[in-house]
Amino acid sequence: MQNYPLHFPDVFADSVATQIWQQYKERIERVLKPLPLLQKQDILLEIQSHIWESVEHDSAQSEAEKVLNATRKLGHPEEFLQPVVGKKLLENASHTLNPRVLAQSLYYMIGGSRMQSILVLAMSLLYTILFVLALMVCLKFVFPHNVGLFAGEAGGFAFGFFDYSNLDKKYYDVFGYWFVPLGLAVCVLLYTIVTKIAYRIVQSIVTTTIASDENH
Secondary structure, rough: OOOOOOOOOOOOOHHHHHHHHHHHHHHHHHHHHOOOOOHHHHHHHHHHHHHHHHHHHHOOHHHHHHHHHHHHHHHHHHHHHHHHHHHHHHHHHHOOOHHHHHHHHHHHHOOOOOHHHHHHHHHHHHHHHHHOOOOOOOOHOOOOOEEEEEEOOOOOEEEEEEOOOOOOOEEOOOHHHHHHHHHHHHHHHHHHHHHHHHHHHHHHHHHHHHHHHHHH
């Protein structure tokens, strides 16, 4: 955690300034709600640092106007914090592989850059495929003779739910009940790989964006 000025006041001498800050802070905390406590504190302290510096260097006469100007410079927390929270959640998901955290990260990253939105769509497609495979694994116990990978004696393959009872060609189940552990292994492996690669891509996007902003 970086060293930010922890003495930033939550209560100002001007009651209007205090109200402006408290309302802005509540909006920030609502956006940061999905994050763990330490990450919330780190981001909030960074925002407080920007507010503090802006108020200190503002030449406006009233304290309320200084705080209002500082919040306007930062913008709406619902907009500029959403991709930040998405990146943090994806980072957490890449370590814990928690599906709920991953789903939250995809939702929050939709509001990010164009590249992040494209990444979200690609990840959503891949996770949908993984979900279908996991569903097939579960259905194998219910329909053991109709779910799996099937090969025809005359050639050709069929995957998923397959009813070959009324067909002239003969088909056989390639893996049998081995389809269950193999399917689960593939799901876990691909889920881990996709999540970790996605996090690395997001890191690269954020780093490139920061470098571009600094050059301008």
